[in-house]
Amino acid sequence: xxxxxxxRPPAAPAPIDDVGEFLVHALELEHESAAHYEQLADSMxxxxxxxxxxxxxxxxxxxxxHATSIGERARGVALPRIAPWEFKxxxxxxxxxxxxxxxGDVSYQxxxxxxxxxxxxxxxxxxxxxxxxxxxxDDAEVRELAAEMSAEEAEHLKLLEDLLAQEHHRDDAxxxxxxxxxxxx
Amino acid sequence: MDASxxxxxxxxxxxxxxxxxWCPGCGHFGVLSALTKALAYLGLAKQDVALISGIGxxxxxxxxxxxxxxxxxxxxxxxxxxxxxxxxPDLTVIAAGGDGDGxxxxxxxxxxxxxxxxxxxxxVMDNEVYGMTKGQASPTTQPDWNHSKLTPHGTGVRRFxxxxxxxxxxxxxxxxxFAGDPNGLSHLLTQAIEHPGxxxxxxxxxxxxxxxxxKHWKQMVHPCQLGPTHDAARAxxxxxxxxxxxxxxxxxxxxxxxxxxxxxxxxLDLIEAEFEL
Numbered sequence: 355x356x357x358x359x360x361x362r363p364p365a366a367p368a369p370i371d372d373v374g375e376f377l378v379h380a381l382e383l384e385h386e387s388a389a390h391y392e393q394l395a396d397s398m399x400x401x402x403x404x405x406x407x408x409x410x411x412x413x414x415x416x417x418x419x420h421a422t423s424i425g426e427r428a429r430g431v432a433l434p435r436i437a438p439w440e441f442k443x444x445x446x447x448x449x450x451x452x453x454x455x456x457x458g459d460v461s462y463q464x465x466x467x468x469x470x471x472x473x474x475x476x477x478x479x480x481x482x483x484x485x486x487x488x489x490x491x492d493d494a495e496v497r498e499l500a501a502e503m504s505a506e507e508a509e510h511l512k513l514l515e516d517l518l519a520q521e522h523h524r525d526d527a528x529x530x531x532x533x534x535x536x537x538x539x
Numbered sequence: 540m541d542a543s544x545x546x547x548x549x550x551x552x553x554x555x556x557x558x559x560x561w562c563p564g565c566g567h568f569g570v571l572s573a574l575t576k577a578l579a580y581l582g583l584a585k586q587d588v589a590l591i592s593g594i595g596x597x598x599x600x601x602x603x604x605x606x607x608x609x610x611x612x613x614x615x616x617x618x619x620x621x622x623x624x625x626x627x628p629d630l631t632v633i634a635a636g637g638d639g640d641g642x643x644x645x646x647x648x649x650x651x652x653x654x655x656x657x658x659x660x661x662x663v664m665d666n667e668v669y670g671m672t673k674g675q676a677s678p679t680t681q682p683d684w685n686h687s688k689l690t691p692h693g694t695g696v697r698r699f700x701x702x703x704x705x706x707x708x709x710x711x712x713x714x715x716x717f718a719g720d721p722n723g724l725s726h727l728l729t730q731a732i733e734h735p736g737x738x739x740x741x742x743x744x745x746x747x748x749x750x751x752x753x754k755h756w757k758q759m760v761h762p763c764q765l766g767p768t769h770d771a772a773r774a775x776x777x778x779x780x781x782x783x784x785x786x787x788x789x790x791x792x793x794x795x796x797x798x799x800x801x802x803x804x805x806x807l808d809l810i811e812a813e814f815e816l
Contacts, residue, residue: 389551389572397563438550438576439726460564461747 367442371493377428378436379443379487380503383480384421388414390476394460394469401462406469413473416510427499443483444490463531470518477514481507550575553585555605566718566744566753567597570664573716573724574633575604580729588631591620593640596671597664597744600635614644617652617661624659625799631732632659639669639677642699646678653708653737655797660731660738663701664718666746666753674749686749701741702778702789706771711736711794713774715786717760718744723786730788736796743784756784763787 370376391414398407460472484504491497553575561567578588588606592598594613601608607630611619620634634652641649641663652661667684669675676690678699685693705713712734716724724742731738743760745753763781767788768774774790 385549385551393559393568394563396558397561400558400560401563437580437726437729438573438722441722462563464563 367444369444369490369492370442370487370496371491372434373493373495373499374428374431374433375436376487376491376496376499377424377431378433379441379483380424380499381421381428381433382436382441383483384417384424387476387480388417388421391417391473394472398462398464403462403464406464406466409466409469420506420510424503444486465521466524467518467521470514470521474511474514474518477507477510481511548579548582548585550579553578553605555603557602559603560599561596562746562748564747565596566666566742566746567600567664569718569721569724570597570635570662570742570744571600571603572721573718573728574600574662576721576725577728577732578604578606580725581732583631587629588633589620589623589627591623591632591634592616593636593645594671595637595640595669596746597635597637597666598640600664614640614646614648616640617645617648620659620661621652621655621657624657628658628798633662633732634659635662635664637670637677638663638665638667638679638699638701642678642701646699650704650708653705653710653739656709656711656736656794657797658735658737660728660734660740662728662731662740662742664742664744665701666744666750668746668749670746670749700778700783701739703775705739705741706774706778706790709794710739710790711792712738712788713778713790714738714740714788715763716740716742717756717786718742719757719760720786727786727788730791734791736794760784760786763789767791 370379391410395407395410395414398404398410460468464472481504484500484507488497488500488504491500550572554571559568559571585606588604590601590604590606590608592601592608592610593616594611598610598616601610609619609623616634616636620632623630624632636645641661649661652659665679667677667679667681669677675687676684676694679701680694680698682695682697683693685691702713702715712731714727714731716727718724727740731740743753743756745756747754759782761784763777763785765773765777768777768790769792771790771792777785778789
Protein backbone atom coordinates (compact mmCIF):
# COMPACT_ATOMS: atom_id res chain seq x y z
CA UNK A 355 0.00 0.00 0.00
CA UNK A 356 1.41 3.41 -0.94
CA UNK A 357 1.74 6.29 1.50
CA UNK A 358 -0.05 9.50 0.46
CA UNK A 359 2.11 12.59 -0.07
CA UNK A 360 2.80 14.44 3.17
CA UNK A 361 2.14 11.38 5.32
CA ARG A 362 4.79 9.36 7.13
CA PRO A 363 4.99 5.67 6.27
CA PRO A 364 3.65 3.48 9.11
CA ALA A 365 6.23 2.64 11.78
CA ALA A 366 7.78 -0.84 11.58
CA PRO A 367 6.28 -3.29 14.11
CA ALA A 368 8.28 -4.12 17.22
CA PRO A 369 10.45 -7.24 17.02
CA ILE A 370 9.06 -10.59 18.13
CA ASP A 371 10.62 -11.38 21.50
CA ASP A 372 8.38 -14.13 22.80
CA VAL A 373 8.51 -17.80 21.73
CA GLY A 374 4.72 -18.21 21.86
CA GLU A 375 4.22 -15.12 19.75
CA PHE A 376 6.80 -16.31 17.24
CA LEU A 377 5.21 -19.78 16.98
CA VAL A 378 1.79 -18.22 16.34
CA HIS A 379 3.37 -16.21 13.51
CA ALA A 380 5.02 -19.32 12.10
CA LEU A 381 1.77 -21.31 12.28
CA GLU A 382 -0.18 -18.49 10.65
CA LEU A 383 2.42 -18.22 7.90
CA GLU A 384 2.20 -21.92 7.04
CA HIS A 385 -1.60 -22.12 7.38
CA GLU A 386 -1.98 -19.07 5.12
CA SER A 387 0.39 -20.59 2.65
CA ALA A 388 -1.41 -23.96 2.63
CA ALA A 389 -4.79 -22.23 2.27
CA HIS A 390 -3.50 -20.12 -0.61
CA TYR A 391 -2.12 -23.12 -2.49
CA GLU A 392 -5.29 -25.15 -1.80
CA GLN A 393 -7.39 -22.30 -3.15
CA LEU A 394 -5.22 -22.10 -6.28
CA ALA A 395 -5.38 -25.89 -6.72
CA ASP A 396 -9.18 -25.80 -6.42
CA SER A 397 -9.36 -22.98 -8.96
CA MET A 398 -7.16 -24.83 -11.43
CA UNK A 399 -9.28 -27.97 -11.05
CA UNK A 400 -12.46 -26.01 -11.65
CA UNK A 401 -10.89 -24.58 -14.81
CA UNK A 402 -9.51 -27.98 -15.94
CA UNK A 403 -5.85 -27.10 -15.57
CA UNK A 404 -5.10 -30.39 -13.84
CA UNK A 405 -1.32 -30.35 -14.11
CA UNK A 406 -0.96 -27.03 -12.29
CA UNK A 407 -3.69 -28.07 -9.84
CA UNK A 408 -1.61 -31.09 -8.86
CA UNK A 409 1.45 -28.89 -8.42
CA UNK A 410 -0.38 -26.47 -6.11
CA UNK A 411 -1.85 -29.41 -4.19
CA UNK A 412 1.69 -30.70 -3.60
CA UNK A 413 2.85 -27.27 -2.42
CA UNK A 414 -0.13 -27.10 -0.04
CA UNK A 415 0.87 -30.46 1.37
CA UNK A 416 4.41 -29.19 2.00
CA UNK A 417 3.07 -26.18 3.89
CA UNK A 418 0.68 -28.41 5.84
CA UNK A 419 3.56 -30.67 6.83
CA HIS A 420 5.58 -27.66 7.96
CA ALA A 421 2.60 -26.40 9.97
CA THR A 422 2.23 -29.81 11.62
CA SER A 423 5.88 -29.85 12.64
CA ILE A 424 5.58 -26.29 14.05
CA GLY A 425 2.45 -27.39 15.91
CA GLU A 426 4.45 -30.18 17.52
CA ARG A 427 7.11 -27.72 18.63
CA ALA A 428 4.38 -25.48 20.04
CA ARG A 429 3.05 -28.20 22.33
CA GLY A 430 3.08 -26.96 25.92
CA VAL A 431 3.88 -23.38 24.89
CA ALA A 432 1.33 -20.69 25.81
CA LEU A 433 0.17 -19.30 22.45
CA PRO A 434 -1.29 -15.79 22.43
CA ARG A 435 -4.35 -14.95 20.32
CA ILE A 436 -3.40 -12.45 17.64
CA ALA A 437 -5.92 -10.66 15.42
CA PRO A 438 -5.23 -11.11 11.67
CA TRP A 439 -4.34 -7.43 11.34
CA GLU A 440 -1.96 -7.40 14.31
CA PHE A 441 0.65 -9.86 13.09
CA LYS A 442 4.15 -8.41 12.92
CA UNK A 443 5.12 -9.25 9.37
CA UNK A 444 8.19 -7.15 9.71
CA UNK A 445 10.38 -8.29 6.84
CA UNK A 446 11.38 -7.13 3.37
CA UNK A 447 8.34 -7.53 1.10
CA UNK A 448 6.08 -7.82 4.15
CA UNK A 449 3.36 -10.38 4.78
CA UNK A 450 3.20 -14.13 5.07
CA UNK A 451 3.56 -16.55 2.19
CA UNK A 452 -0.08 -16.45 1.12
CA UNK A 453 -0.91 -12.88 2.10
CA UNK A 454 -0.07 -11.35 -1.23
CA UNK A 455 -3.04 -12.97 -2.89
CA UNK A 456 -2.97 -10.79 -5.99
CA UNK A 457 0.68 -11.35 -6.87
CA GLY A 458 1.85 -12.97 -10.06
CA ASP A 459 0.36 -13.98 -13.39
CA VAL A 460 -2.41 -16.07 -11.90
CA SER A 461 -4.83 -17.23 -14.54
CA TYR A 462 -6.65 -20.41 -15.44
CA GLN A 463 -4.18 -20.88 -18.27
CA UNK A 464 -1.09 -20.54 -16.10
CA UNK A 465 1.77 -22.92 -16.74
CA UNK A 466 3.75 -24.99 -14.27
CA UNK A 467 6.60 -22.49 -14.65
CA UNK A 468 4.34 -19.58 -13.68
CA UNK A 469 2.97 -21.58 -10.77
CA UNK A 470 6.47 -22.35 -9.54
CA UNK A 471 7.51 -18.71 -9.93
CA UNK A 472 4.54 -17.70 -7.80
CA UNK A 473 5.44 -20.29 -5.18
CA UNK A 474 9.05 -19.12 -5.24
CA UNK A 475 7.89 -15.56 -4.57
CA UNK A 476 5.80 -16.75 -1.62
CA UNK A 477 8.47 -18.97 -0.12
CA UNK A 478 11.10 -16.25 -0.53
CA UNK A 479 8.96 -13.95 1.60
CA UNK A 480 8.48 -16.69 4.17
CA UNK A 481 12.21 -17.24 4.27
CA UNK A 482 12.80 -13.48 4.60
CA UNK A 483 10.43 -13.33 7.59
CA UNK A 484 12.27 -16.13 9.43
CA UNK A 485 15.71 -14.75 8.53
CA UNK A 486 14.70 -11.26 9.64
CA UNK A 487 13.33 -12.55 12.96
CA UNK A 488 16.49 -14.62 13.47
CA UNK A 489 18.53 -11.44 13.35
CA UNK A 490 16.04 -8.94 14.78
CA UNK A 491 14.66 -10.59 17.91
CA ASP A 492 16.08 -9.77 21.35
CA ASP A 493 15.19 -13.25 22.61
CA ALA A 494 17.84 -15.95 22.10
CA GLU A 495 15.33 -18.81 21.91
CA VAL A 496 13.26 -16.97 19.29
CA ARG A 497 16.41 -16.25 17.29
CA GLU A 498 17.41 -19.93 17.41
CA LEU A 499 13.96 -21.19 16.37
CA ALA A 500 13.69 -18.60 13.61
CA ALA A 501 17.13 -19.56 12.27
CA GLU A 502 16.06 -23.22 12.24
CA MET A 503 12.91 -22.41 10.30
CA SER A 504 14.80 -20.12 7.99
CA ALA A 505 17.04 -23.08 7.12
CA GLU A 506 13.97 -25.26 6.47
CA GLU A 507 12.50 -22.57 4.21
CA ALA A 508 15.81 -22.40 2.38
CA GLU A 509 15.39 -26.12 1.62
CA HIS A 510 11.91 -25.41 0.23
CA LEU A 511 13.39 -22.67 -1.92
CA LYS A 512 16.04 -25.04 -3.26
CA LEU A 513 13.39 -27.64 -4.07
CA LEU A 514 11.34 -25.05 -5.96
CA GLU A 515 14.38 -23.74 -7.82
CA ASP A 516 15.24 -27.30 -8.91
CA LEU A 517 11.67 -27.92 -10.07
CA LEU A 518 11.70 -24.62 -11.91
CA ALA A 519 14.94 -25.50 -13.65
CA GLN A 520 13.41 -28.81 -14.81
CA GLU A 521 10.24 -27.10 -16.05
CA HIS A 522 12.15 -24.43 -17.97
CA HIS A 523 13.49 -27.22 -20.18
CA ARG A 524 9.99 -28.18 -21.27
CA ASP A 525 8.49 -26.47 -24.29
CA ASP A 526 4.75 -26.77 -23.73
CA ALA A 527 2.24 -24.95 -25.89
CA UNK A 528 0.00 -22.63 -23.87
CA UNK A 529 -3.39 -24.03 -22.88
CA UNK A 530 -6.02 -23.48 -25.55
CA UNK A 531 -8.96 -21.29 -24.48
CA UNK A 532 -12.17 -22.47 -26.14
CA UNK A 533 -14.28 -19.70 -24.57
CA UNK A 534 -12.13 -16.57 -24.27
CA UNK A 535 -13.39 -13.28 -22.86
CA UNK A 536 -14.88 -11.08 -25.58
CA UNK A 537 -12.72 -7.97 -25.72
CA UNK A 538 -12.53 -5.56 -28.68
CA UNK A 539 -9.13 -5.19 -30.25
CA MET B 540 -26.09 -21.05 22.08
CA ASP B 541 -24.06 -19.91 25.08
CA ALA B 542 -21.02 -18.06 23.74
CA SER B 543 -18.74 -19.83 26.18
CA UNK B 544 -19.79 -23.19 24.70
CA UNK B 545 -18.73 -22.23 21.19
CA UNK B 546 -15.59 -24.09 20.21
CA UNK B 547 -12.75 -21.96 18.91
CA UNK B 548 -13.01 -21.82 15.15
CA UNK B 549 -10.43 -20.68 12.67
CA UNK B 550 -10.94 -19.07 9.28
CA UNK B 551 -10.74 -22.42 7.50
CA UNK B 552 -13.73 -23.71 9.48
CA UNK B 553 -15.91 -21.02 7.90
CA UNK B 554 -15.05 -22.10 4.36
CA UNK B 555 -17.46 -24.54 2.74
CA UNK B 556 -16.47 -27.58 0.67
CA UNK B 557 -17.68 -25.95 -2.54
CA UNK B 558 -14.84 -24.90 -4.82
CA UNK B 559 -15.16 -21.31 -6.02
CA UNK B 560 -15.70 -20.91 -9.76
CA TRP B 561 -14.16 -17.43 -9.71
CA CYS B 562 -11.31 -16.89 -12.17
CA PRO B 563 -7.94 -17.66 -10.59
CA GLY B 564 -6.44 -14.37 -9.43
CA CYS B 565 -9.87 -12.80 -8.80
CA GLY B 566 -9.95 -10.27 -5.97
CA HIS B 567 -13.01 -11.94 -4.51
CA PHE B 568 -10.78 -14.68 -3.07
CA GLY B 569 -9.24 -12.00 -0.84
CA VAL B 570 -12.72 -10.96 0.33
CA LEU B 571 -13.62 -14.57 1.12
CA SER B 572 -10.39 -14.90 3.09
CA ALA B 573 -10.99 -11.62 4.95
CA LEU B 574 -14.59 -12.48 5.77
CA THR B 575 -13.79 -15.92 7.16
CA LYS B 576 -10.98 -14.37 9.22
CA ALA B 577 -13.37 -11.76 10.60
CA LEU B 578 -15.98 -14.38 11.50
CA ALA B 579 -13.32 -16.49 13.22
CA TYR B 580 -11.95 -13.48 15.10
CA LEU B 581 -15.44 -12.56 16.30
CA GLY B 582 -16.02 -16.19 17.32
CA LEU B 583 -19.46 -16.21 15.73
CA ALA B 584 -21.19 -19.59 15.68
CA LYS B 585 -21.85 -20.66 12.10
CA GLN B 586 -25.57 -21.09 12.76
CA ASP B 587 -25.81 -17.50 14.00
CA VAL B 588 -24.54 -15.98 10.74
CA ALA B 589 -26.55 -15.51 7.54
CA LEU B 590 -24.93 -14.36 4.33
CA ILE B 591 -27.34 -12.96 1.74
CA SER B 592 -26.52 -12.09 -1.85
CA GLY B 593 -27.98 -11.14 -5.21
CA ILE B 594 -26.59 -12.15 -8.60
CA GLY B 595 -23.13 -11.88 -10.07
CA UNK B 596 -19.65 -13.31 -9.60
CA UNK B 597 -19.31 -11.85 -6.10
CA UNK B 598 -22.83 -12.93 -5.16
CA UNK B 599 -21.67 -16.52 -5.20
CA UNK B 600 -19.98 -15.79 -1.87
CA UNK B 601 -22.64 -17.47 0.36
CA UNK B 602 -21.95 -20.82 -1.32
CA UNK B 603 -18.33 -20.66 -0.23
CA UNK B 604 -18.97 -19.76 3.41
CA UNK B 605 -19.97 -22.38 5.92
CA UNK B 606 -22.89 -20.51 7.50
CA UNK B 607 -26.53 -19.96 6.60
CA UNK B 608 -26.80 -18.34 3.21
CA UNK B 609 -29.26 -17.24 0.57
CA UNK B 610 -28.31 -16.60 -3.05
CA UNK B 611 -31.22 -14.39 -4.04
CA UNK B 612 -32.33 -12.51 -7.13
CA UNK B 613 -30.52 -9.70 -8.88
CA UNK B 614 -30.19 -6.52 -6.83
CA UNK B 615 -32.34 -7.77 -3.96
CA UNK B 616 -29.71 -8.82 -1.43
CA UNK B 617 -30.52 -5.89 0.86
CA UNK B 618 -34.28 -6.45 0.63
CA UNK B 619 -33.82 -10.08 1.64
CA UNK B 620 -31.28 -9.24 4.32
CA UNK B 621 -33.52 -6.54 5.80
CA UNK B 622 -36.47 -8.92 5.94
CA UNK B 623 -34.38 -11.58 7.59
CA UNK B 624 -32.99 -9.14 10.15
CA UNK B 625 -36.49 -7.91 10.97
CA UNK B 626 -37.66 -11.47 11.55
CA UNK B 627 -34.52 -12.74 13.25
CA PRO B 628 -32.74 -9.82 14.94
CA ASP B 629 -30.58 -12.30 16.86
CA LEU B 630 -28.71 -13.29 13.68
CA THR B 631 -25.60 -11.59 12.33
CA VAL B 632 -26.82 -10.71 8.84
CA ILE B 633 -24.31 -9.87 6.14
CA ALA B 634 -25.39 -8.88 2.63
CA ALA B 635 -22.84 -9.16 -0.15
CA GLY B 636 -22.62 -8.55 -3.86
CA GLY B 637 -21.05 -6.59 -6.65
CA ASP B 638 -21.18 -3.03 -7.95
CA GLY B 639 -23.72 -3.80 -10.67
CA ASP B 640 -25.97 -5.78 -8.38
CA GLY B 641 -25.76 -3.27 -5.55
CA UNK B 642 -25.62 0.11 -7.25
CA UNK B 643 -27.59 -0.43 -10.46
CA UNK B 644 -30.19 -3.19 -10.19
CA UNK B 645 -30.32 -2.82 -6.42
CA UNK B 646 -29.55 0.89 -6.27
CA UNK B 647 -32.85 1.87 -4.73
CA UNK B 648 -32.57 -0.78 -2.02
CA UNK B 649 -29.09 0.55 -1.27
CA UNK B 650 -30.33 4.10 -0.65
CA UNK B 651 -33.11 3.02 1.68
CA UNK B 652 -31.04 0.43 3.53
CA UNK B 653 -28.57 3.23 4.30
CA UNK B 654 -31.22 5.55 5.73
CA UNK B 655 -33.15 2.76 7.49
CA UNK B 656 -30.00 1.84 9.45
CA UNK B 657 -30.89 -1.73 10.36
CA UNK B 658 -28.17 -3.57 12.21
CA UNK B 659 -26.62 -5.40 9.28
CA UNK B 660 -23.48 -5.31 7.17
CA UNK B 661 -23.29 -4.76 3.42
CA UNK B 662 -20.12 -5.74 1.56
CA VAL B 663 -19.85 -4.61 -2.06
CA MET B 664 -17.04 -6.16 -4.06
CA ASP B 665 -16.44 -3.36 -6.55
CA ASN B 666 -14.53 -4.28 -9.71
CA GLU B 667 -16.14 -1.65 -11.91
CA VAL B 668 -17.49 -4.21 -14.36
CA TYR B 669 -20.22 -6.79 -14.90
CA GLY B 670 -17.98 -9.86 -14.92
CA MET B 671 -20.46 -12.73 -14.97
CA THR B 672 -21.99 -11.48 -18.23
CA LYS B 673 -18.53 -11.10 -19.77
CA GLY B 674 -17.47 -7.56 -19.16
CA GLN B 675 -19.93 -4.70 -19.51
CA ALA B 676 -19.68 -1.25 -17.93
CA SER B 677 -21.23 -0.99 -14.46
CA PRO B 678 -22.27 2.10 -12.48
CA THR B 679 -18.74 2.51 -11.10
CA THR B 680 -16.96 2.15 -14.47
CA GLN B 681 -15.02 5.14 -15.76
CA PRO B 682 -17.00 7.04 -18.46
CA ASP B 683 -14.30 6.51 -21.09
CA TRP B 684 -13.82 2.75 -20.57
CA ASN B 685 -14.36 1.40 -24.07
CA HIS B 686 -13.43 -2.25 -23.69
CA SER B 687 -16.93 -3.58 -24.14
CA LYS B 688 -18.82 -4.10 -27.39
CA LEU B 689 -21.85 -2.54 -25.71
CA THR B 690 -20.03 0.73 -25.04
CA PRO B 691 -17.33 0.99 -27.74
CA HIS B 692 -16.89 4.70 -26.99
CA GLY B 693 -17.36 4.42 -23.22
CA THR B 694 -20.57 5.14 -21.37
CA GLY B 695 -19.94 8.88 -21.20
CA VAL B 696 -21.71 8.82 -17.85
CA ARG B 697 -20.20 10.01 -14.58
CA ARG B 698 -19.39 7.27 -12.11
CA PHE B 699 -21.56 6.30 -9.19
CA UNK B 700 -19.73 7.28 -5.97
CA UNK B 701 -20.59 4.53 -3.46
CA UNK B 702 -19.11 6.10 -0.31
CA UNK B 703 -20.49 9.59 -1.01
CA UNK B 704 -23.94 8.24 -1.79
CA UNK B 705 -23.97 5.93 1.26
CA UNK B 706 -23.09 8.89 3.48
CA UNK B 707 -25.68 11.19 1.85
CA UNK B 708 -28.33 8.48 2.17
CA UNK B 709 -27.72 8.20 5.91
CA UNK B 710 -25.43 5.20 6.40
CA UNK B 711 -23.93 5.19 9.90
CA UNK B 712 -20.72 3.32 8.95
CA UNK B 713 -18.89 3.80 5.66
CA UNK B 714 -15.55 2.13 4.94
CA UNK B 715 -13.39 1.19 1.98
CA UNK B 716 -11.10 -1.83 1.83
CA PHE B 717 -8.91 -3.63 -0.68
CA ALA B 718 -9.14 -7.31 -1.59
CA GLY B 719 -5.35 -7.47 -1.97
CA ASP B 720 -4.98 -6.86 1.75
CA PRO B 721 -7.11 -9.59 3.36
CA ASN B 722 -5.78 -8.91 6.85
CA GLY B 723 -6.54 -5.19 6.73
CA LEU B 724 -9.90 -5.94 5.15
CA SER B 725 -10.74 -8.44 7.90
CA HIS B 726 -10.22 -5.60 10.39
CA LEU B 727 -12.68 -3.36 8.52
CA LEU B 728 -15.22 -6.17 8.20
CA THR B 729 -14.89 -6.96 11.91
CA GLN B 730 -15.60 -3.33 12.78
CA ALA B 731 -18.50 -3.16 10.31
CA ILE B 732 -20.09 -6.28 11.80
CA GLU B 733 -19.59 -4.96 15.33
CA HIS B 734 -20.99 -1.54 14.42
CA PRO B 735 -24.54 -1.15 15.73
CA GLY B 736 -26.42 -0.17 12.58
CA UNK B 737 -25.92 -0.37 8.82
CA UNK B 738 -22.26 -0.98 8.06
CA UNK B 739 -21.30 -0.42 4.43
CA UNK B 740 -17.93 -1.63 3.18
CA UNK B 741 -16.89 -0.93 -0.40
CA UNK B 742 -14.15 -3.38 -1.31
CA UNK B 743 -11.91 -2.63 -4.28
CA UNK B 744 -11.74 -6.14 -5.72
CA UNK B 745 -9.85 -6.41 -9.02
CA UNK B 746 -11.33 -8.36 -11.94
CA UNK B 747 -8.45 -10.33 -13.39
CA UNK B 748 -10.26 -11.20 -16.60
CA UNK B 749 -12.15 -8.12 -17.80
CA UNK B 750 -10.24 -5.37 -16.02
CA UNK B 751 -6.64 -6.66 -15.96
CA UNK B 752 -5.37 -3.10 -15.51
CA UNK B 753 -6.79 -3.20 -11.96
CA LYS B 754 -3.73 -5.23 -11.03
CA HIS B 755 -2.13 -1.83 -10.45
CA TRP B 756 -4.58 -1.01 -7.67
CA LYS B 757 -2.07 -2.55 -5.30
CA GLN B 758 0.25 0.40 -5.97
CA MET B 759 -2.58 2.95 -5.95
CA VAL B 760 -4.42 2.23 -2.69
CA HIS B 761 -3.34 4.18 0.39
CA PRO B 762 -4.57 4.73 3.93
CA CYS B 763 -7.30 7.29 4.44
CA GLN B 764 -5.48 10.53 5.38
CA LEU B 765 -7.85 11.84 8.01
CA GLY B 766 -8.86 8.54 9.58
CA PRO B 767 -12.29 7.68 10.92
CA THR B 768 -14.59 10.57 11.66
CA HIS B 769 -17.97 10.96 13.39
CA ASP B 770 -18.57 14.25 11.61
CA ALA B 771 -20.70 13.71 8.48
CA ALA B 772 -19.72 17.08 6.97
CA ARG B 773 -16.03 16.33 7.42
CA ALA B 774 -16.53 12.82 6.03
CA UNK B 775 -18.36 14.25 3.01
CA UNK B 776 -15.47 16.61 2.31
CA UNK B 777 -12.95 13.82 2.75
CA UNK B 778 -14.84 11.50 0.40
CA UNK B 779 -15.31 14.20 -2.25
CA UNK B 780 -11.65 15.10 -2.16
CA UNK B 781 -10.20 11.60 -2.11
CA UNK B 782 -9.16 9.73 -5.25
CA UNK B 783 -11.42 6.76 -4.56
CA UNK B 784 -8.45 4.67 -3.41
CA UNK B 785 -8.27 5.76 0.24
CA UNK B 786 -8.72 2.79 2.57
CA UNK B 787 -10.13 2.71 6.07
CA UNK B 788 -13.22 3.82 7.94
CA UNK B 789 -14.43 7.01 6.29
CA UNK B 790 -17.36 7.65 8.63
CA UNK B 791 -18.79 6.01 11.73
CA UNK B 792 -21.51 7.35 13.97
CA UNK B 793 -24.06 5.95 16.39
CA UNK B 794 -27.48 6.63 14.86
CA UNK B 795 -30.90 5.25 15.81
CA UNK B 796 -31.24 1.66 14.61
CA UNK B 797 -34.40 0.57 12.87
CA UNK B 798 -35.96 -2.52 14.40
CA UNK B 799 -39.40 -3.99 14.41
CA UNK B 800 -41.30 -2.54 17.36
CA UNK B 801 -44.63 -4.23 16.75
CA UNK B 802 -45.55 -7.81 17.51
CA UNK B 803 -47.25 -9.81 14.79
CA UNK B 804 -51.02 -9.76 15.07
CA UNK B 805 -51.53 -12.98 13.17
CA UNK B 806 -50.07 -16.42 13.68
CA LEU B 807 -47.87 -17.99 11.03
CA ASP B 808 -50.59 -20.61 10.43
CA LEU B 809 -53.12 -17.90 9.63
CA ILE B 810 -50.75 -16.10 7.29
CA GLU B 811 -49.94 -19.34 5.48
CA ALA B 812 -53.65 -20.13 5.17
CA GLU B 813 -54.22 -16.80 3.44
CA PHE B 814 -51.64 -17.70 0.81
CA GLU B 815 -53.18 -21.09 0.03
CA LEU B 816 -54.46 -21.39 -3.55
